[in-house]
Amino acid sequence: MHVHFLDPYRSGQSPIHRLDARVKFVLTLAFILTAALTPPGAWPVYILLFALVLAVEIFSEIGVGFVLKRAMLAFFFILAALPVIFTIPGPALFHLPLGAWTLTASLPGVERFLSIAMKSWVSIQAAILLATTTTFPELMTAMRAVRIPRLLVAIFGLMWRYLFVLADEALRLMRARQARSGYAGQPGLKPGGSLAWRGRVAGGMVGNLFLRAFERSDRIYMAMLARGYDGEMRLEPLPDLSNRSWLVLLVSMGMLVVLLAFALLFWA
Amino acid sequence: MHHSIEIDNLSFAYPDGHPALRQVCLHIQPGEKVALVGPNGAGKSTLILHLNGILTGKGDICIAGLPVIKQNLGLVRARVGMVFQNPDDQLFSPTVYEDVAFGPLYQGLPVAEVKSRVAEALSVVNMLEYAQRVSHHLSMGEKKRIAIATVLSMRPEVLVLDEPTAGLDPRARRSLINLLDELPLTMLVSTHDMLMVRDLFPRTVIMDEGCIVADGPTGKLLQDEALLNTHGLEKP
Numbered sequence: 352m353h354v355h356f357l358d359p360y361r362s363g364q365s366p367i368h369r370l371d372a373r374v375k376f377v378l379t380l381a382f383i384l385t386a387a388l389t390p391p392g393a394w395p396v397y398i399l400l401f402a403l404v405l406a407v408e409i410f411s412e413i414g415v416g417f418v419l420k421r422a423m424l425a426f427f428f429i430l431a432a433l434p435v436i437f438t439i440p441g442p443a444l445f446h447l448p449l450g451a452w453t454l455t456a457s458l459p460g461v462e463r464f465l466s467i468a469m470k471s472w473v474s475i476q477a478a479i480l481l482a483t484t485t486t487f488p489e490l491m492t493a494m495r496a497v498r499i500p501r502l503l504v505a506i507f508g509l510m511w512r513y514l515f516v517l518a519d520e521a522l523r524l525m526r527a528r529q530a531r532s533g534y535a536g537q538p539g540l541k542p543g544g545s546l547a548w549r550g551r552v553a554g555g556m557v558g559n560l561f562l563r564a565f566e567r568s569d570r571i572y573m574a575m576l577a578r579g580y581d582g583e584m585r586l587e588p589l590p591d592l593s594n595r596s597w598l599v600l601l602v603s604m605g606m607l608v609v610l611l612a613f614a615l616l617f618w619a
Numbered sequence: 620m621h622h623s624i625e626i627d628n629l630s631f632a633y634p635d636g637h638p639a640l641r642q643v644c645l646h647i648q649p650g651e652k653v654a655l656v657g658p659n660g661a662g663k664s665t666l667i668l669h670l671n672g673i674l675t676g677k678g679d680i681c682i683a684g685l686p687v688i689k690q691n692l693g694l695v696r697a698r699v700g701m702v703f704q705n706p707d708d709q710l711f712s713p714t715v716y717e718d719v720a721f722g723p724l725y726q727g728l729p730v731a732e733v734k735s736r737v738a739e740a741l742s743v744v745n746m747l748e749y750a751q752r753v754s755h756h757l758s759m760g761e762k763k764r765i766a767i768a769t770v771l772s773m774r775p776e777v778l779v780l781d782e783p784t785a786g787l788d789p790r791a792r793r794s795l796i797n798l799l800d801e802l803p804l805t806m807l808v809s810t811h812d813m814l815m816v817r818d819l820f821p822r823t824v825i826m827d828e829g830c831i832v833a834d835g836p837t838g839k840l841l842q843d844e845a846l847l848n849t850h851g852l853e854k855p
Contacts, residue, residue: 359788363771386815396743424844436724443671506694514789520708523703523705523708524711526668526673526703526722527707527708527709527711528711529673529696530671530696530703530770531696531700531701531721531722531725531769531773532693532696532725533693533694533695533696533697533698533722533725533726533773534693534694534696534697534726535697535726535727535728536694536697540727541727542693542726543725543727544724544725544727548724552711552712552721555711555712555713555717559710559711559755563650565709595827607759610688614675617722
């Protein structure tokens with residue numbers, strides 16, 4: 352009776368799964384950076400970026416549909432970019448009357464918006480691919496390899512470990528509430544209580560969860576101290592990258608650099 | 620006359636496909652106190668969560684004559700007092716009073732009735748003076764008693780407890796056993812505490828790998844050392 356749905360990792364034996372996590376991590380960051388730096392309106396480059404991420408999706412054998420469904424997440428980021436349609440000056444495309452104001456959409460504004468949408472969409476796909484084909488411990492190794500502070504990586508690790516404990520605890524709390532949410536079966540009684548009361552109960556549950564998380568963190572810290580923790584994370588040295596990994600890394604990086612240079616040359 | 624608990628051919632598998640219950644049949648009469656024992660992972664907790672429809676498997680369950688189906692869940696939950704293993708899960712309100720009042724308030728009972736129910740439930744577990752205390756700061760034994768009071772305030776017909784004596788010191792354990800002994804309710808108690816089983820329950824049900832492997836008078840089952848050993852239990 353545990354919560355499993357939080358872990359995005361899907362096991363597999365594809366070449367993408369077997370690729371060194373450090374290579375995947377660096378390439379994902381480089382891919383997102385390339386997408387971010389590509390000037391607006393560079394449509395052929397966007398299509399190439401999409402083709403690239405699509406190819407990796409097919410190679411990873413996790414299913415293009417799976418990634419695309421999760422990539423719907425990008426929608427919320429895209430919504431935040433909606434105002435650029437109306438704020439960038441340029442030839443008017445259409446008018447949107449909004450009460451006393453009229454919003455005017457400009458052609459460069461629409462172009463910028465579509466570019467941002469496309470960039471977010473391919474970037475989030477790359478991030479999903481990384482999380483789906485790499486286990487979390489491997490990801491943490493990769494973060495260490497690119498010199499993200501060890502303490503920060505350790506905090507990510509603890510968070511990841513106890514997120515599931517917390518989710519399980521929340522599940523049990525809600526179950527206990529459900530078990531006592533009964534109907535008396537007498538006529539004239541309205542079960543469920545008032546909205547304010549239900550809100551207070553939910554607030555109590557959140558407070559309870561917070562207190563327990565807080566106490567648990569104390570106990571964990573004491574258990575760490577008991578095993579000699581002194582505020583410094585000491586970890587085994589990382590193994591060297593294999594020649595094959597270096598090759599994949601350099602070739603892919605080269606590809607992304609060429610793509611970016613091409614985009615900057617023709618559209619910037 | 621209906622049974623308090625009637626379970627017929629209940630099977631259940633977790634979403635990952637792992638079967639947790641296979642063709643479980645169990646009938647318990649009103650007022651009967653039954654122990655449910657078996658190794659970890661035998662399906663005891665899973666079975667218990669079926670009694671008020673938190674989990675739903677294939678098969679028929681009736682509580683106090685009411686089929687446990689979607690339309691009846693509210694009524695069923697008012698009749699089954701379920702005490703979870705960890706009292707911290709059960710006590711989610713800021714004060715003891717609010718926790719014990721949760722069930723009656725949810726049912727929409729008038730305030731005066733809620734107050735009298737809380738007082739009644741707390742006095743049954745001898746914790747009346749704790750009403751305004753903060754649940755979080757109580758001892759394990761106190762929390763267990765409050766957790767029982769939170770369901771007694773619903774005036775249930777059946778009391779279901781998961782590992783009630785786990786984590787209690789001998790005195791708290793003894794006083795909890797005495798409390799359970801005095802309560803005139805139908806009881807199904809999942810436990811590893813074989814001494815309590817011997818002292819408190821006339822009838823015992825042994826589960827293993829999702830099946831009921833033995834069901835009979837406690838005295839007789841606890842004499843059968845071969846049976847107990849096969850299912851990872853010890854003779855008290």
